[in-house]
Amino acid sequence: MLLELNNVEVVYSDVILVLKGVSLQVDSGQIVALLGANGAGKTTTLKAISGLLRSEDGRITSGGIQFQGATIHTEEPQNLVRKGLVQVVEGRKILPHMTVEQNLLVGSKVLKSRAERQQMLEKVYGYFPKLVNMRTRVSG
Ligand SMILES: Nc1ncnc2c1ncn2[C@@H]1O[C@H](COP(=O)(O)OP(=O)(O)OP(=O)(O)O)[C@@H](O)[C@H]1O
Ligand SMILES: [Mg+2]
DSSP states (O other), X not given: OOEEXXXXXXXXXXXXXXXXXXXXXXXXXXXXXXXXXTTSSHHHHHHHHHTGGGGGTEEEEEEEEEETTEEOTXXXXXXXXXXXXXXXXXXXXXXXTSBHHHHHHHHTTTOOSHHHHHHXXXXXXXXXXXXXXXXXXXXX
């Protein structure tokens, strides 16, 4: 199994119990949709997986999360990104005072070499060719 949640419980600010007994499995090559009413805890589930809970004073208080066979619920988000586990946050947020290309380079921060970052930029410009002419434009 690529990703596995077992009986995950999440509490915000030490008192607000939001997730209780969430279990799910995602196999390699699979696409899984998580459905639920507003406030049901979909985003919280994703943040529990990606490690972004901590920046909101949220905590996994029981249960476990495994990615590629390793326990990850104590892992820092930046380490998970390096392992290929990335949360695409909702709301299309960008850094408005920076240029289009600078925004893309922020996303490439985990790549070590300049050559790798350049390759990544070319790949993105290949997907979205209109961005090439906008690369020096302030993105906001
Ligand atoms: N940082 C936080 N601190 C306290 N409570 C929070 C926090 N973030 C979310 N919650 C609460 O946790 C519950 C689940 O919220 P969550 O955002 O995970 O739901 P959702 O399923 O993604 O909802 P939506 O469909 O509106 O996006 C809600 O009751 C929400 O008010
Ligand atoms: Mg949500």
